Amino acid sequence: MRMNFTPQQLTAFLHLARSGSFGEAARRHGVSQPALSRTIQQMEAALGRRLFDRTTRSVVPTPTGLELRRIAETLVAEFDSAADDLARFVEGRSGRVAVAALPSIAAVLLAPAIARFRERHPEVEVAVLDGLSGPVLDAVAAGGADLGLTIRPPAQATLVYRPLLADEFGLVCRPEDAPAGEGPLPWSVFEGRPFVAMAPASSVRQMTDAAFLQAGLAVPPLYGCAFLGTVGPMVAAGLGLTALPRLTLPLLGSFGLVWRRLERPVMRRPMGVVTRAGRSPAPAVLAFLAELERQAKAMR
Amino acid sequence: MRMNFTPQQLTAFLHLARSGSFGEAARRHGVSQPALSRTIQQMEAALGRRLFDRTTRSVVPTPTGLELRRIAETLVAEFDSAADDLARFVEGRSGRVAVAALPSIAAVLLAPAIARFRERHPEVEVAVLDGLSGPVLDAVAAGGADLGLTIRPPAQATLVYRPLLADEFGLVCRPEDAPAGEGPLPWSVFEGRPFVAMAPASSVRQMTDAAFLQAGLAVPPLYGCAFLGTVGPMVAAGLGLTALPRLTLPLLGSFGLVWRRLERPVMRRPMGVVTRAGRSPAPAVLAFLAELERQAKAMR
DNA sequence: ATATATTGATAACCGATGCGCATGAATTTC
DNA sequence: GAAATTCATGCGCATCGGTTATCAATATAT
Structure with missing residues (x-):
């Protein structure tokens, strides 16, 4: 005896058991009365037992009907x-989002995005793994993180990169060290002045090197700091000037440093999000991605 | 988003999630590979999300797929x-049987039937309501009992009666009071001897009265006992003889009384089972009914 | 490198199923 | 006794789920 009732059949049955009338039950179930009659007949045939003793005047559940009810x-x-659980997951209202991110991007882009996201998706768990570029990409590739926030990585078959924000480089210095005027400055502004550089492996350093190369300048790099948090105090102490993407400014510390846009060439630090290629993200992850993009657009 | 998956779809999905291959999963699910492909596609369409990221070489569940799994x-x-619970009920292996019965029938027919029944249906709860004819019929009519064991009641629209056993009347007396010989005796055997009668309302009394009437005898009834348990000691004390259905003998007590079949006329007490008309009994009740009939046949 | 085999997707077709409409049968009500 | 109510049935139709045959893509073998 293979009982293989569908939820449809079961709810139809329940409507009948609850209302005690085929006509009424059919109306509530949203089908015609003959359709309901048939449905019940089929269930009875499948079981080999009557579910209701019925005359034209009454519909009474049998013991089997009571048991089934x-x-x-x-x-x-x-x-x-x-179904509700699944719907909540599919609509991105439940689940988990694990984000790997560079600390600098985490601070300026991720934090506010999480804040907004959690307002709309309070049941979604958000995990942050902050790390340098390599570990971020590894975490995404290995599946430990759903998405990674980093600067554009070299093209890779297993990862997809989508740009979010291009953060422009500018001069960073004490107010009294700033050139006169208000507009953008050329990279040649660094000529003849001490330049506080980042560590050679860092993405910022690679871009400043490239800028000087493009501009045909020879500016000797000093110090080679690994962390932005170290650069701020050094600039504030008057040890030199530096060039940094605008959004990193808050990470330098509160020393009242000024930022002035640099051009010739205009340099942009491409920040974006990486995901695994060929893998569908969880709905909550998609919703979070949308929030990230909105956040990025707002900061542009 | 109305998720309305059938158990079929869900098990198909599980087979795929577990095996990780459409071909293998289709085989286990007992359908062709294209059928499974389409089933999964339909589920994905219903959800608006992929459940598996698949290439020709791999089938990997998406986060949504993992959640659905x-x-x-x-x-x-x-x-x-x-389904198992229902099957057990439908096959009469679980449930409850409430039997209303005359004490005399309960003793001789019901008790052994229950004993056998419980061997085969250990999970079925059996309840016994012993009472006189009226309450027995009332209990069945009101639904408090699934079936009633009693002597044949007057025809009633709401009840159905089915005969089980016809219990023959015989002479009951002390061995020393028995007429010589071994064969059946005529009702005239009571002429001129004290006859211990049952109460006028009892079914036994009505049949003994009818027997004397048919045989054209005038045998004055003495005592008019209501309970069989009272009749036994009285006969054993030598206060008189009586006529009783054979199966009631054990209820008289252990006084070594003898029973001799009576004829001219042969009187039979019709015992049977009553159920509600137009109401399907529970499967366990049907199984119990079958056991009752087997028991009755064995005693015939 | 080219051929082969494996695997999932697609196309075409077909029988079964479920539904609605119209109607029938039985019973209560006026 | 006629009308009304209620569940069951007959019939036609659209849909669905299934199979076979075949395609497209990719890993493997020669």
Whole structure:
């Protein structure tokens, strides 16, 4: 005896068991009365037992009908709740988002995005793994993180990169060291002045080197700091000037440093998001991505 | 988003999630590979999300697929267990049987039937309501009892009666009071001897009265006892003889009384089972009925 | 490197199923 | 006794789920 009732059948049955009339039950179930008659007949045939003793005047559940009602009532409830769980997940209202990010991007882009996201998706768990570029990419590739926030990585078959924000480089210095005027400055502004550089492996250093190369300048790099948090105090102490993307400014510390846009060439630090190629992200991750893009657009 | 997956779809999905290959999963699910492909596509369309990221070489669940797997796994288990519960009920292996019965029938027919029944149906709860004819019929009519064991009641629209056993009347007396010989005796055997009668309302009394009337005898009834348990000691004390259906003999007590079949006329007490008309009994009740009939046949 | 085999997707077709409409049969009500 | 109510049935239709045959893509073998 293979009982293979569909949730449809079970709810139809429950409507009938609850209303005690085929016409009424059919209306509530949203089908015609003959359709409901057939449905019940099929269930009875499958079981080999009547579910209702019915005359033209009354519809009374048999003991088997009562038993099925007991069972179907909980089963349908389970089913509905499961459907609800799944719907919440599919709509991105439940689940988990793990984001790997460079600390600089985490500070300026990720933090506010999480704040907004959690307002709309309070049940979604958000995990942050801050690390340098390599570990970020590794985490995404290995599946430990759903997405990675970093600067554009070299093209890779297993990862996809999508740009979010291009952060422009500018001069960073104490107010009293700033050239007169208000507009953008050329990179030649660094000529003849001490330049506080980042460590040779860092993405910022590679871009400043490239800028000087393009501009045909020879500016000797000093110090070679690994962390932005170290650069701020050094500039503030008057040890030199530096060039940094605008959004990193808050990470330097509160020393009242000024930022002036640099051009010739205009340099932009491409920040974006990487995901695994060929892997569908969880709905909550997609929703978070959308929030990230909105945040990026707002900061542009 | 109305998720309305059938158990079929869910188990198909689980087969795929577990095997990681359409071909293998289709085989286990008992359908062709294209059929499974389409089933999964339909589920994905219903959800608006992919459930598996697949190439020709790999089938990997998406986050949504993992979530559905988690949900479907428990849901299908619930479903199976519910189906099992229902099957046990439908096959009469679980449930409850309430039997209303005359004490005399309960003793001779019901008790052994229950004993056998419980061997085969250990999970079925059996309740006994022993009472006189009126309350027995009332209990059945009101639904408090699934079936009633009693002597044939007057025809009633709401009840159906089915005969089980016809219990023959015989002379009951002390061995020393018995007429010589071994064969059946005529009712005239009571002429001129004290006859211990039952109460006028009892079914036995009505049949003994009828027997004397048919035989054209005038035998004055003495005492008019209401309970069989009272009749035994009285006969054993030598206060008189009586006529009783054979199967009631054990109820008289252990006084070594003898029973000799009576004829001219042969009187039979019709015992049977009553059920509600137009109401399907529970499967366990049907199984119990079958056991009752087997028991009756064995005693005939 | 080219051929082969494996695997999932697609196309075409077909029988079964579920539904609605119209109608029938039984019973209560006026 | 006629009308109304209620569940069951017959019939036609659209949909669905299934199979076979075939395609497209990729890994493997020669």
